[in-house]
Amino acid sequence: MSPECCAVICDVVRIANRAEPDFSRACKEVLQLLVSAFGLKGAELFLCGDRPRHFSERLAASGPYLIRPCSSMAEGGSAETLNSRCLVRDGQVLSVPLFDHLRLHGVLTLSLPSDFHSCHSFEKFCQTIALQLSGLLQRRQLAAGERRRTAQLALISALGSSLNKACTIKELLEAASRIVQHHAEASCVVLRPIYGNTLLGDRTVRIPRVWQGLRAPLLAIEEGLAAQVVADGKVVFKQHPLAAVEHSELLLSAVAAVPLVFQQHTWGVFTIFEQLDASPLALASDPAAQGMLVLIAEQIAQAMERLAAVEKLEDLSQEKATELQDMSLLYRISRAMHSTLHLDELMHLVLSAATVKNGAGFERAMLFLVNERSGFLQGMLGVRRAEAGAVLPPSKGLSAWEKPRVSKAVRSAQRQDPFSRQVCKQRLSLEQSDHPLVQAVLEERVVLVSDHGRGAPSFAELKKLFSIGHCACAPLVGHGRVLGVLLVDSPGSREEIAAERRRFLELFASQAAQAMENSLLMQRLEESHRHLRETQEQMIQGEKMAALGETAASVTHELRNPLVSVGGYANRLAGLLPAESKSGEYSQIIVREVRRMEEMLSNILAFSKKQMLCLVNCHLEEILEEVLTLESEPLQRASIVLQNEIVEGLPPIQGDEQKLRQVVLNLVANARQTMAAGGVLTVRAYTTLLRGEPAVALEVEDTGGGIELSVMRNIFNPFFTTRQDGTGLGLSIVHRIIEHHHGDIEVQNGELGARFIIRLAVAQSERKPGVPGWPGRR
Numbered sequence: 001m002s003p004e005c006c007a008v009i010c011d012v013v014r015i016a017n018r019a020e021p022d023f024s025r026a027c028k029e030v031l032q033l034l035v036s037a038f039g040l041k042g043a044e045l046f047l048c049g050d051r052p053r054h055f056s057e058r059l060a061a062s063g064p065y066l067i068r069p070c071s072s073m074a075e076g077g078s079a080e081t082l083n084s085r086c087l088v089r090d091g092q093v094l095s096v097p098l099f100d101h102l103r104l105h106g107v108l109t110l111s112l113p114s115d116f117h118s119c120h121s122f123e124k125f126c127q128t129i130a131l132q133l134s135g136l137l138q139r140r141q142l143a144a145g146e147r148r149r150t151a152q153l154a155l156i157s158a159l160g161s162s163l164n165k166a167c168t169i170k171e172l173l174e175a176a177s178r179i180v181q182h183h184a185e186a187s188c189v190v191l192r193p194i195y196g197n198t199l200l201g202d203r204t205v206r207i208p209r210v211w212q213g214l215r216a217p218l219l220a221i222e223e224g225l226a227a228q229v230v231a232d233g234k235v236v237f238k239q240h241p242l243a244a245v246e247h248s249e250l251l252l253s254a255v256a257a258v259p260l261v262f263q264q265h266t267w268g269v270f271t272i273f274e275q276l277d278a279s280p281l282a283l284a285s286d287p288a289a290q291g292m293l294v295l296i297a298e299q300i301a302q303a304m305e306r307l308a309a310v311e312k313l314e315d316l317s318q319e320k321a322t323e324l325q326d327m328s329l330l331y332r333i334s335r336a337m338h339s340t341l342h343l344d345e346l347m348h349l350v351l352s353a354a355t356v357k358n359g360a361g362f363e364r365a366m367l368f369l370v371n372e373r374s375g376f377l378q379g380m381l382g383v384r385r386a387e388a389g390a391v392l393p394p395s396k397g398l399s400a401w402e403k404p405r406v407s408k409a410v411r412s413a414q415r416q417d418p419f420s421r422q423v424c425k426q427r428l429s430l431e432q433s434d435h436p437l438v439q440a441v442l443e444e445r446v447v448l449v450s451d452h453g454r455g456a457p458s459f460a461e462l463k464k465l466f467s468i469g470h471c472a473c474a475p476l477v478g479h480g481r482v483l484g485v486l487l488v489d490s491p492g493s494r495e496e497i498a499a500e501r502r503r504f505l506e507l508f509a510s511q512a513a514q515a516m517e518n519s520l521l522m523q524r525l526e527e528s529h530r531h532l533r534e535t536q537e538q539m540i541q542g543e544k545m546a547a548l549g550e551t552a553a554s555v556t557h558e559l560r561n562p563l564v565s566v567g568g569y570a571n572r573l574a575g576l577l578p579a580e581s582k583s584g585e586y587s588q589i590i591v592r593e594v595r596r597m598e599e600m601l602s603n604i605l606a607f608s609k610k611q612m613l614c615l616v617n618c619h620l621e622e623i624l625e626e627v628l629t630l631e632s633e634p635l636q637r638a639s640i641v642l643q644n645e646i647v648e649g650l651p652p653i654q655g656d657e658q659k660l661r662q663v664v665l666n667l668v669a670n671a672r673q674t675m676a677a678g679g680v681l682t683v684r685a686y687t688t689l690l691r692g693e694p695a696v697a698l699e700v701e702d703t704g705g706g707i708e709l710s711v712m713r714n715i716f717n718p719f720f721t722t723r724q725d726g727t728g729l730g731l732s733i734v735h736r737i738i739e740h741h742h743g744d745i746e747v748q749n750g751e752l753g754a755r756f757i758i759r760l761a762v763a764q765s766e767r768k769p770g771v772p773g774w775p776g777r778r
Contacts, residue, residue, distance in 0.1 A: 190269075191204045
């Protein structure tokens with residue numbers, strides 16, 4: 001071997017000994033040394049990849065590049081060298097195998113000058129150089145493996161620490177992409193979540209500044225690989241994804257896309273791009289690193305599963321907390337609603353509970369009740385948050401719910417509010433099926449109305465009148481029927497009512513309907529009890545009157561016989577005695593008192609007898625005209641002015657003319673006796689309703705100062721009178737006659753005196769079908 005070759009070998013050994021850690025540059029220096037020492041045209045290293053007879057990397061003596069990726073098949077002398085592991089000269093190209101006891105690393109190709117003649121010593125020299133290069137490549141692989149393991153441990157440690165600190169999925173993906181890109185020195189890292197195992201979400205991208213110019217093609221490649229991973233569920237490797245792009249040293253060696261799988265659930269896709277010889281981990285360029293890729297993906301997926309579980313637990317906790325808060329609120333509202341059985345108080349309480357801040361929280365509430373007979377929804381009450389504070393003062397906190405203030409003054413103030421008065425004017429037909437309020441009634445469900453849509457045309461007028469935006473209509477469903485509808489909204493916030501509030505409104509409306517149903521039931525029970533008590537009193541009174549009648553008839557008969565004799569002899573004696581004498585005066589007094597006693601006994605006898613009515617169609621105005629004509633002279637003597645307010649054309653009534661005449665006569669006489677110092681007697685007659693049917697009303701009003709409240713309850717009792725010369729039977733007879741006519745009598749105190757109101761049903765032949773009454777006073 002020539003001295004020149006020995007010197008080159010010494011230089012190669014020296015380069016190899018100081019090569020660490022830059023083995024690629026050391027190999028290039030060796031190639032450059034060979035070219036310069038022997039005047040070679042060129043020298044190249046072709047390194048083997050995983051596929052047989054294929055080269056994956058290439059290093060040339062010329063040019064600025066170090067080891068670069070390539071994908072070429074061994075041909076000619078290189079192919080023969082790989083097969084035989086011997087030196088092969090093919091023309092002016094000498095191929096030298098690079099191998100050791102572990103593996104075949106590749107082929108060294110030397111381009112010889114045309115006048116170069118190789119000899120046996122030169123071949124030995126080439127084999128020695130090949131052995132040194134094989135050592136460099138082996139050390140390069142060992143160093144790369146060591147660096148890879150160290151980087152892998154650092155990556156796993158840093159990744160675990162960062163993932164544990166993340167509080168949201170977004171933070172987790174950003175932290176994971178940052179850690180992986182930093183430790184793997186990757187050209188690009190993309191993490192993309194998956195929703196429902198099929199839908200790719202927004203990606204988190206990490207690209208160093210030097211690679212920003214290739215962002216678009218990198219993301220295009222990632223999108224295709226991510227779709228493939230989602231479809232196949234497997235790791236995808238791709239070599240030289242940008243091989244066609246010549247961009248200085250920015251040459252990618254490989255890209256890998258890995259599914260983020262944990263416990264058989266796919267959470268997303270992890271994609272990493274690597275530059276040749278730039279990544280210490282070689283996660284994408286080395287298929288042997290697939291286990292590491294899967295480990296990283298599993299660690300990220302596990303963290304995503306943990307955060308998803310935490311978020312789900314927080315959502316569930318929040319949902320349960322909201323449910324607990326709603327149940328607590330409904331409990332308070334239920335207690336408050338059951339604190340009263342008065343329907344009017346209950347309506348004010350329900351609407352106030354719906355609008356206070358610590359209640360249902362809406363700003364306004366309107367109540368509409370169903371009128372089944374008319375087929376309409378009638379506005380009953382409207383309450384705003386400001387007025388609701390009078391019933392449930394916010395300053396008192398939860399204690400306000402224990403004793404809500406629904407006094408008459410508070411209710412009156414809420415009703416007089418302009419908003420409530422406007423609500424009370426609303427009347428909606430139940431035939432408007434597209435109206436949200438009507439829908440809630442007909443479908444018996446809560447209807448949520450959004451301000452974003454066009455809405456029903458029938459709702460437009462009400463919406464404009466009250467400036468309604470997003471609102472909810474909750475039906476008040478009782479036992480087998482809908483009592484009404486509650487409309488709630490918050491125009492101040494303009495926020496759409498969440499669908500989760502539907503359940504709360506259903507429970508709230510159900511409680512309100514139950515309380516209203518209880519109130520109505522209590523009213524019916526009280527009314528039934530009152531009717532029962534009145535019936536019992538009437539039966540007792542009837543028994544008393546029957547006994548009194550028998551006694552009165554017996555006493556009257558016993559008194560009448562001697563009274564006839566006394567009266568007869570008194571008349572004869574008055575005729576015999578001079579009228580101017582004291583005896584004549586005394587006899588006249590006896591005659592008058594006997595007549596009064598006879599009249600009283602006649603009344604008692606008439607009251608005690610069973611009344612027999614002769615019912616015919618009669619006209620009230622004719623009866624009034626006859627009685628007022630008879631009473632005109634006594635009224636004039638008493639200085640009483642008569643005022644007639646009788647509507648013309650009154651329909652006939654069915655009754656006993658004689659009895660009705662007695663009723664009018666007794667009322668007019670009673671009024672005349674009350675106004676001893678004169679006054680005004682007003683007689684009115686007009687059409688009205690009696691128990692929902694057409695009727696005629698008669699009013700007799702005086703200016704005698706009225707009736708004391710303590711006396712009013714007894715004025716219709718037999719023998720009750722406030723006058724010294726009264727019998728106490730006049731009003732009792734009136735009351736009994738009206739009862740026998742199935743009419744109604746009422747007494748009121750007016751501004752100047754008492755007013756008696758009698759209502760009698762119109763004759764059946766005069767009732768018009770479908771017409772509840774005629775124009776008149778109601």
